Amino acid sequence: MSAQLIAAVRRGETAEAEKLLAGGADASTRETTTGLTVLMIAAGQADAPTVRELIRGGADVHTADRRAGATALHKACQGGSLEVVRALVEAGSFVDAVAPTTGHTALMDALWYKYPDIAEYLLGQGASLKVYTHYGFSLEQHFEYELNVNTFGKDKLLEAERHLNARRERDAAAVARQQLMAATAEGNTELAGKLLADGAKVDERSPDLGSFNDSHTPLLVAARDGHAEIVRLLLDAGADVNAVEPTFGAVPLHKAVYNGHAGITADLVRQDGTDLDFQGATNGYTPLHDSLWHGYEECARTLVEAGARLDLVGHDGKTPLDLAVEVFGAEHSLTGLIRDRAAA
Known part of the structure; x- marks a missing residue:
């Protein structure tokens, strides 16, 4: 049943996944070859209906993958679906969870993969700006590096920068x-x-x-x-x-x-x-x-x-x-x- 659930999620077959979950399949099933849970797979594939079904079935939103230590929220930022990100956060995902290999938070990944709408949402959820990668970059340095090495999608990075600046201004106003x-x-x-x-x-x-x-x-x-x-x-x-x-x-x-x-x-x-x-x-x-x-x-x-x-x-x-x-x-x-x- 675990293999069937993995296959259904990989194919984006939400109805089949729902049927398997109703039959007793574990919503936190993990794929042996990749170390990913089915929730991470669906999140990375930007499959919002399947993500919601897995969450309803009791999938663990906090657990990490076995190779990089990233959560389903990190994978969602790679997949680029704001709907998936929102579903995971509303289900209790920790917005500032740090991947132990890179030190990346979900916000860092949203910037890295150039999804300014996800970055804006995470900033609105209180994602921290005072974070550091495990290779020594602050979030600001991480973002500056991305601006320098990207030619494609630079407009999206600049849009994300506007959201970052707006958040800094809101924080300063809140303190005052x-x-x-x-x-x-x-x-x-x-x-x-x-x-x-x-x-x-x-x-x-x-x-x-x-x-x-x-x-x-x-x-x-x-x-x-x-x-x-x-x-x-x-x-x-x-x-x-x-x-x-x-x-x-x-x-x-x-x-x-x-x-x-x-x-x-x-x-x-x-x-x-x-x-x-x-x-x-x-x-x-x-x-x-x-x-x-x-x-x-x-x-x-x-x-x-x-x-x-x-x-x-x-x-x-x-x-x-x-x-x-x-x-x-x-x-x-x-x-x-x-x-x-x-x-x-």
């Missing part, structure tokens, strides 16, 4: 506009309070500039950087206490405990709706895991006493008790508290 984020980053409580009173958007996210604050809300930054008074102002203004930043998949409570901010931890724990047990995407750690990992006893005690779950495991298989023993020792009072609560 986000006075609340600037005040938060500076720890300027007075200005932050005034801006909130004047109606500043409390959960507006910072643009992706290749910085520590990319796609962060002010609350994520304030919790991370220890600006306790600003945290309280933001919470009073209705800030999303469970806002997730995309780099590590962390929430404000992770940020606070990771840096040992006990007072902020207590404020966040007391806030209605705070998810004490959110597991970060990078390592599966909850805020309690993070507080123990970094040795912040007061933060950990606050979470345990607030009822944080003790049975969740990180991607390394460790429970909070495992980390408490590892960091504080088996006889420490905090370890004893966690052991007793876990046994209750």
